[in-house]
Amino acid sequence: MPKPRPGDEQPPREDGGPRGEEQPAPASPPHALSVNELQQITDDISKLTIVHEIVLNGDFKLQAASSSPNSLENRVKETLHKAFWDSLEEQLSASPPDYTRAIQLLQEIKEALLSLLLPRHNQLRSQIEEALDMELIRQEAEHGALDIHGLTMYVLGTMARLCAPTRDEEVRGLQSLTDPAQLLREIFRVLDLMKMDMLNFTIQSLRTHLQDQTIQYERKKFQELLDKLPSSLDRTREWLCKAAAEVSASSSQLPPHPAAHSLGAVSSSTTVPSLRSVLNRGYMNLLCWEPGQKEYPETLFMDQARLQEVQAQVNQLTIIAAVLLVTSGMCGSTLCGSPGFVARLKRVTKVLLEGLSCTRYEEALEDISHQVLQEVSRTLSQLGYPAFTADKRASLKGQIKNIADKGNAVRHVIEQRIHSFLSLFIFPDGQNSQKDFPKGLDPIQEELLEVGHRFGSVIHHNRQVFGPYYSGILKKALLPDAEPDSDAGMDSF
Structure with a gap:
């Protein structure tokens, strides 16, 4: 068999490593990297990150280096x-x-x-x-x-x-x-x-050309980093295996939420989850990632900040939609149909949540409940309706404050609907397939569509670059005895 030429593209092995060569015998412990090797790896990561950022960030611009005036x-x-x-x-x-x-x-x-x-x-x-x-x-x-x-x-x-x-x-x-x-x-x-x-x-002029070339470039540079750094996919493997266990556990039960179907959950008769279902579950799990608890998968390190921003926006939109749903349930269609009423509630809720982490939602919802009651009282007066009784005011305020609890029923339902909707965007053409917007999310439709497109663009690019690595890891984890090229029981990406 002819030797591959330098630069020839070869898919990774089942374990995520390069193909075209036999599995090596167990190696001796890796030697400590020299300063020059560490600098080279740092330079490679920097170049890879810049190319990745240029393609995914339409507003990317180089800035002059600056340091603190007092440094x-x-x-x-x-x-x-x-x-x-x-x-x-x-x-x-x-x-x-x-x-x-x-x-x-x-x-x-x-x-x-x-x-x-x-x-x-x-x-x-x-x-x-x-x-x-x-x-x-x-x-x-x-x-x-x-x-x-x-x-x-x-x-x-x-x-x-x-x-x-x-x-x-x-x-x-x-x-x-x-x-x-x-x-x-x-x-x-x-x-x-x-x-x-x-x-x-x-x-800007080269962005279109880079979009055509970056998939191969990023995969090649990432493989070069893997060759230099042993055990460089440990966190990616852990992330995917956790998703595989979740999909397998849910395969014998009813779908846990409406997003299960679009995520490719397998039926109870399927013994092995599909590649697509596992990877999609892994991607959706990123929206529930606990900062500081676990490190991001290596294949997503360049998008960690971008995905965490999406997660923060999803959390904020969940609270906004829950506040509006609770308020509409208490106030009725007449009050909520008043011109500008819902928009004002949405605006004040968004302002009070701006820049806050989810750990501070309880404090913010206390202030939000006061602002909502003020707006309700003002609108009732303008429309000539009697003011809420003390009991009804206390009930509305209490329901809004209870949204801070992650187990709150309204918050849970809204979160499920948002995740179900966003799951459509992790497919290349999924964002064009939705017909009916989820019930209760109309007030945040514009923001949710923008978040969905951002989330989808990151996931689509990541799937294209690292799909062969994910395939190799999952085949070995789910079908350890299968032939290297076997696709039994698995979808292609």
Whole structure:
């Protein structure tokens, strides 16, 4: 059999490792990684994360590195910069002027301007080369005929032609500077911003191309990391095996909630859960992940913050919908049908929950109950209805406060309906299949659709990249005696 060429794509083995080679004999304990190896792994993870972020985050932009103003790094940097620019000012103020450093800076400015050009800017490239002819500039400096002001004005004019519209004002502001050292310093500052703008423009231009290529790239880079780090899929294996146990346990019972069908739960006659059902259950379990209790699967580490944000939004929407459902049950359709009533309740509830962790919902719901009662009383008065009795007020307030309990019946029902709806989005075309919005969730429809699309995009990408690894782990866990290529009892992803 011919040897695979370097870079050939090969699916992982059943255990998540690379195929195309026999299982090695038990290896000796791994050696400690050197500093260089650790640095290489860190660099690989950084590159992988940036590519992943570019594809999944439409708002991704590179930002200039910054440090705390009071940090040692920043103080050292500022000291060195001040010394450099003070020295330049002394050279230019000398009689006769010393242009040594100024010429070096003009060379760097020329290179920066050329780096901002697009391939079609042939004429402008020639103009820059001619105007900033470094050999001619050196000769002029030697003969005391160097026109620093004229050169910097040409540079500013070129920057004005190349900069993004958002930089126009900054470039125009440089024209009022008369001190040559200060002007050169500011030119460098704005050029750095322009280079960052160009990088972000390039990223946006390449995003479509990257989306086509990133699946193979991420899988290849991840495999390289696995080759360097032993036992790198332990948490992923634990996550999937837990999901497999849950699906197996539920296969002989009625579905625990409406989402079970869309998650691919198997029937009682099925002895082995399907790959799809197990993976989907694992993905849905991410919405109930307990921060600080367990570490995220390795295959999801790049999306941990994104998924935790989705989880936080789901928790918030659950509380909002539960508050509105309890209030509508107590107030009736007439009051809830009053123009703007539900929108006002939703707005105040959302504001009071904003930025809070689920551990602080009890405190927030105390405040929410007061605000809801105030809004109910105001609306009843406006409509000419009698105010709620003390008992009814106490009942409404108590029901709203009880939503803080995770076992609260209303909260549980709302959470089931939200999870059932979001389960549709973990399939590539699932978000287009829903017809009827779940009952009781109409007030949060817009927010829930947005969360669903975000959740679905992350899961769809993760499934494409790591599907072969999940398949290998699950086949070994669920069918340890099966042939390596056997798909018995399992769906494809």
